[in-house]
Amino acid sequence: MKYNLTIDARMIKHSGIGTYTKNMIAAIADNYNLTLLGNYDILNSFPWSKKVKTITANSPIYSLSEQMELPKKIPPCDLFISPHYNVPLKKIKALRRIVIIHDVNHLTKFNKISFVKRMYAKYMINVAIKKSDKIITVSGFSKSEISKYANTQKKDITITYCGLDGNELKNKIDDESLKRIRLKYNLPDNYLLFVGNMKPHKNIDVVIRAMKTLKDLYPDIKLVIVGATLNQLLQKLELLKYPGLENKIHTIEYIDNDELPSVYKSAKCLVFPSVYEGFGLPPVEAMICSCPVIASNTASIPEVCGDAALYFSPQNVKELVGNIELLIKNKDLQNELLLKGYKIAEKYSKEHFSEKLISAINDTLAK
Numbered sequence: 509m510k511y512n513l514t515i516d517a518r519m520i521k522h523s524g525i526g527t528y529t530k531n532m533i534a535a536i537a538d539n540y541n542l543t544l545l546g547n548y549d550i551l552n553s554f555p556w557s558k559k560v561k562t563i564t565a566n567s568p569i570y571s572l573s574e575q576m577e578l579p580k581k582i583p584p585c586d587l588f589i590s591p592h593y594n595v596p597l598k599k600i601k602a603l604r605r606i607v608i609i610h611d612v613n614h615l616t617k618f619n620k621i622s623f624v625k626r627m628y629a630k631y632m633i634n635v636a637i638k639k640s641d642k643i644i645t646v647s648g649f650s651k652s653e654i655s656k657y658a659n660t661q662k663k664d665i666t667i668t669y670c671g672l673d674g675n676e677l678k679n680k681i682d683d684e685s686l687k688r689i690r691l692k693y694n695l696p697d698n699y700l701l702f703v704g705n706m707k708p709h710k711n712i713d714v715v716i717r718a719m720k721t722l723k724d725l726y727p728d729i730k731l732v733i734v735g736a737t738l739n740q741l742l743q744k745l746e747l748l749k750y751p752g753l754e755n756k757i758h759t760i761e762y763i764d765n766d767e768l769p770s771v772y773k774s775a776k777c778l779v780f781p782s783v784y785e786g787f788g789l790p791p792v793e794a795m796i797c798s799c800p801v802i803a804s805n806t807a808s809i810p811e812v813c814g815d816a817a818l819y820f821s822p823q824n825v826k827e828l829v830g831n832i833e834l835l836i837k838n839k840d841l842q843n844e845l846l847l848k849g850y851k852i853a854e855k856y857s858k859e860h861f862s863e864k865l866i867s868a869i870n871d872t873l874a875k
Contacts, residue, residue, distance in 0.1 A: 510541045511873055512585040514602060516578065517546035518565060519592060523735075525610060527789055528646070529591045530554065531671050535862035536869065545581055569594050570628070586873060593629070593636040604872050607640040609633065611650050611786030615657040618709040618784040633658045642872040644668050644865075646787040649808035653786075666868045669812075670787050671861020674796045674853055680769040681797060689770040693760055696730040700832065701775035701799070703734045703768075706744065709784040711804065712736075716748060716757070717825045718779075722832065723756050729836075731757045734771060772797035777835055780804065783822045788812055792856050795849030800842050802831050812856075816848035 515533065520526045533542065537559040544551050545565035551557060565581050567574040569592070579598040582588055588602035593609050613619050614629035621629075637643055637658060643665045645651050651665045689695070700719075704710040712733070719731050733741065738759050745753055763771065772778065778794040780803040791801045791813050803809050804822035818835060820827040835841060 510539070511587065512543070512583075513540045513587045513589060513869070514543045514545065514582050514585045515589045516565075516591060517544040517551060518567075518574075519569060520546060521550060524787070524789060525592055527672075528608070528610070528670055531673070531858065531861060532589075532591070532865060533560065534673075535671065535858060535865055539866055540869070543583055543585065545578070587869065589869075590636065590640075593633045595632070595636040595639060597635060597639075604642075604875065605640045606642045606644060606869070606872055607636040608644045608646075609636065609650070609654055610646050611784070612653050612657045613709060613784050613786070616653075616709075616784060620708050630658070637661060637663060641875055642666060642868060644868055646670055647808040647811055649811055650786040666871075668864045668868055669856055669861065670789060670792070671858045671865075672789070672792060672796065672853070672856050673858045677769045677793065677796045680766050681773050685767075685770045686774060689767050690774060692767075693763070693771070694758070695732060695771070695774060696758060698726075698728050699730045699732045699758070699775055701732050701734070701771065701778045701794075702781075703778065703790040703793075704780075704782070705735045706740050709782060711781040711783050711822055712744065713748060714781045714822060714825055714828060715779050716744065716750065716753065718828045718832065719756055720750055720753060721825070721829050723753070725829075725833070726836070729776070732760065732771070732775065733757060734760045734763055734768070737761045768793070769797045772799040775799050777802055777832070779828070779832070780809065780817075781820075781822055781828070782807065782809065785809055791817060792853055795846075795853045798846055798849075800835055800845040801849065802828070802835065812852075814848070814852045816845055816852040818845070 517529055520529050534556050537556045542560040544560050544562050548562050548564045551562045563581050567577040575597055578596040579600050582600045584601040587604045590607045595607055645665055702715055736759050741759050772794050777800040780791050785807045788809055791803055794801050801817040803813055803817045805819035806822055818831045820831050
């Protein structure tokens with residue numbers, strides 16, 4: 509007999525949490541009877557949609573309406589899984605609960621949200637921990653941060669690293685797709701890649717400052733930013749007092765998941781300068797797609813990337829420029845990082861992810 513699980517899948521189109529949710533559903537769909545809450549059309553567009561039941565739930569996250577809607581929509585079940593800390597506050601018809609807390613960025617100095625939003629996040633994280641039978645997080649770093657910033661009430665926190673389907677990513681890369689996507693997005697011949705938004709903890713400033721130095725040393729190299737608009741870039745350059753540098757920077761506001769692997773593959777390297785990450789998917793995606801990685805040496809990033817990246821202090825422009833130069837000039841180093849990257853990426857396979865996740869779920873159901 510299969511257990512009945514319900515998952516809040518409203519955030520499935522978000523970047524980090526959405527990827528984790530999508531991969532979680534794929535990993536466990538054969539093992540349990542799944543009911544998903546979210547947008548009917550979106551949820552039924554995935555390959556696993558025939559294996560699950562969908563209940564429409566469209567209330568915005570962090571809203572009062574989600575607190576009214578979810579308790580009504582969650583059916584009687586053995587386990588309810590919240591992929592984020594915005595859990596239902598009212599009683600629900602589930603025998604057990606799991607919450608997945610990816611990080612506590614909203615409680616740290618790196619996030620510039622308002623006092624009210626910070627207090628809301630702190631309250632909800634603590635309530636999520638209190639109401640849940642198990643807490644899952646995505647790295648040892650996040651586990652220690654949750655213990656530091658929240659009242660864990662001595663509850664066990666299980667680490668389940670993010671899982672990626674490496675073959676699925678690699679299969680999207682071929683000569684035809686590389687040419688097509690280069691033309692579609694007007695990609696430069698030689699470029700460094702940044703994947704992320706303009707939020708302060710993503711630390712795009714240090715990459716832009718590095719480009720100011722690199723534009724004279726390597727005139728043919730440009731920076732491609734995936735996840736930002738041209739207007740956001742121009743505002744950032746004005747703030748940094750770097751007018752004219754937009755000629756060296758190419759922005760792509762949104763790119764389909766099927767196309768991103770080719771953008772990784774064509775890049776000289778991925779630069780991942782974040783000062784705070786619970787896990788950080790782009791470096792692992794880059795490694796799978798044969799793209800060398802230069803990353804900051806803070807938060808969860810060294811834990812996730814191991815010896816398969818060149819590291820720099822996140823505010824040290826000179827160190828970043830030095831690493832970029834070293835990588836561009838040294839073919840042997842590029843190959844070494846690629847080989848190490850393939851090995852690191854194996855740690856985050858869908859098989860390992862599925863095994864750990866099912867173990868955590870079964871442990872909770874057995875309580």
